[in-house]
Amino acid sequence: MNDRMKQLYQELILDHNKNPRNFRTIDPADREALGHNPLCGDKLKLYLKINDQNVIEDVAFIGDGCAISKASASMMTTVVKGKTVEEAEELFTQFHEMSMGTLNVDTQENKLGKLTIFSGVRDLPARVKCATLPWHTLHSALHNKKEITTE
Amino acid sequence: MNLNQDILPNREISFDPILYRKDFPILNREVNGTKLVYLDNAASMQMPQVVIDSFVDYQSRFHANVHRGVHTLSQEATDKYEAVRSKIRDLIHAKSENEIIYTYGTTDALNMVASTYGRQNISTGDEILISEMEHHANIVPWYMLAKEVGAIIKVIPITDSGEINMDAYTSMLSNRTKIVAVTHVSNALGTINPVKTIAELAHQAGAIIVVDGAQAVPHAKVDVQDLNCDFYAFSAHKMCGPTGLGVLYGKFDILNSMPPYRGGGDMIKSVTFEHIIFNDVPFKFEAGTPPISQVIMFGESIDYVNNIGIDRISEYESELLSYATKRANEIEGLTIIGTAVQKASVLSFTLKGIHPHDIGTILDQSGVAVRTGHHCAQPVMDRFNVPATTRASFAFYNTFEEVDELISAIHQVKEVFG
Numbered sequence: 001m002n003d004r005m006k007q008l009y010q011e012l013i014l015d016h017n018k019n020p021r022n023f024r025t026i027d028p029a030d031r032e033a034l035g036h037n038p039l040c041g042d043k044l045k046l047y048l049k050i051n052d053q054n055v056i057e058d059v060a061f062i063g064d065g066c067a068i069s070k071a072s073a074s075m076m077t078t079v080v081k082g083k084t085v086e087e088a089e090e091l092f093t094q095f096h097e098m099s100m101g102t103l104n105v106d107t108q109e110n111k112l113g114k115l116t117i118f119s120g121v122r123d124l125p126a127r128v129k130c131a132t133l134p135w136h137t138l139h140s141a142l143h144n145k146k147e148i149t150t151e
Numbered sequence: 152m153n154l155n156q157d158i159l160p161n162r163e164i165s166f167d168p169i170l171y172r173k174d175f176p177i178l179n180r181e182v183n184g185t186k187l188v189y190l191d192n193a194a195s196m197q198m199p200q201v202v203i204d205s206f207v208d209y210q211s212r213f214h215a216n217v218h219r220g221v222h223t224l225s226q227e228a229t230d231k232y233e234a235v236r237s238k239i240r241d242l243i244h245a246k247s248e249n250e251i252i253y254t255y256g257t258t259d260a261l262n263m264v265a266s267t268y269g270r271q272n273i274s275t276g277d278e279i280l281i282s283e284m285e286h287h288a289n290i291v292p293w294y295m296l297a298k299e300v301g302a303i304i305k306v307i308p309i310t311d312s313g314e315i316n317m318d319a320y321t322s323m324l325s326n327r328t329k330i331v332a333v334t335h336v337s338n339a340l341g342t343i344n345p346v347k348t349i350a351e352l353a354h355q356a357g358a359i360i361v362v363d364g365a366q367a368v369p370h371a372k373v374d375v376q377d378l379n380c381d382f383y384a385f386s387a388h389k390m391c392g393p394t395g396l397g398v399l400y401g402k403f404d405i406l407n408s409m410p411p412y413r414g415g416g417d418m419i420k421s422v423t424f425e426h427i428i429f430n431d432v433p434f435k436f437e438a439g440t441p442p443i444s445q446v447i448m449f450g451e452s453i454d455y456v457n458n459i460g461i462d463r464i465s466e467y468e469s470e471l472l473s474y475a476t477k478r479a480n481e482i483e484g485l486t487i488i489g490t491a492v493q494k495a496s497v498l499s500f501t502l503k504g505i506h507p508h509d510i511g512t513i514l515d516q517s518g519v520a521v522r523t524g525h526h527c528a529q530p531v532m533d534r535f536n537v538p539a540t541t542r543a544s545f546a547f548y549n550t551f552e553e554v555d556e557l558i559s560a561i562h563q564v565k566e567v568f569g
Contacts, residue, residue, distance in 0.1 A: 002183065002184070002516055004516065005512075005513060005516050005567070008512075009509075009513070009567050009568075014567070014569070039524065040507075040508050040523070040524055040525075040538075040539060041524070041525055041529075041532065041538040041539050042538070043538075064538055065506065065538075066506035066507075066508040066509045067506060067509045067568070068508075068509070070506075124512060126508075126512070127508070127512060130508060
């Protein structure tokens, strides 16, 4: 096992994959969106409760995917819960930039915190979409779009 | 890691892959700091040096457009290009080289049948039978045709081992059945289908049979006359050849009665603004400048494979598959998808609790190249209730040691995921 793999498949990611947080539905939800990566068949449904102050009160997901997408979704829910829609949008942008390699989390200011654990995907172009699918789905839900695909 | 001697087949050393590996320069390269173990041959096979050289030779000495000029180069290019038609005729045992149509790939060939024969012969209420194990290339063209003409698609179910349910197939045939479209070898499962029997039953019902041979031709002897199929499609790049070239075989009388596919140069005898006379079969189906260099390279690929012997290749690959299957079955939590009695060298599997894309990424870090995903056969994934599988597919240049590398890399995946 080389260092790149050790960096990617860290304990935290493996744990969120095995025991995903907020892995449930919300009924009724204020917003819902379906994320789909047709290349690998990953599917993810995201539910949101947003209150009058524009704060994400609750967030949950169900779906099937690889360890990277599942852990990314799980960690995303733990991070955005309690944040305002604007704060969540800012995280979406930074997470996306980190995955694409345009934001260097070691040298550039950001609010990603423990989410920087996913920075290794920038070296694995085939896996970038796995990590970003949950965030794109969140972005769509916040914009009231019902369905997105990564293609 | 050493070979597991106990379960190595008791074989005489009649086939030595090392002899052929040296012909493939790419097999020497490293991936992620380790030796490449290329097990994605069902997606595309690698190319030997003689085939690569034939491109340089052709472009350096013979290149010109074919069927056009009277100048020497055009004549030489045409001769070389047309000579490959006879090689392909012999490769699949067609009756005549006029039954060999150059296409841009298997997908293109199947679309050609749907667009020409299909539009001409299929109408409202007619039925097209396809199997549940088809590649998207042998599903989508038929759906497009059915939608256009009002025909009905019926899907022949497969069994839990990944074989066509022949009883179901027989009962689905009727005088409404016009086309039966099946794969010879499944790319996702490895199943070798009893095409000869399927063809016989289709003909008894008055239907024609279209066979997707993309995974069959590189791995087993194919005799289209013995199979008695009406159409047979395959690709060059899956048999040591270049991408961008496929072949459609069709029985001459059927081809001769079909309308053309694309219009353009070379597929006509004469053109005036009042009247167009189409060219003869097979040229009627080959509009525009064809993939000339690819055809000439594929001629070299056929010679290369013939020199080894397709029967010897089949036999060796079957030993490799049998060894890989035994070793894979020793891994706890591994399930092989596709356990037909007759199989080509495809090992598709799932690992309990681990997604194929994580498997593929970690295997790649060990230099092991496999395909992960739905293999352009989403209905097969649905049938086995999995989102995707990991697929190792073997060629004659793969070794038993490489199977061990695969097995050892799978164990590493399991370690990561604990």
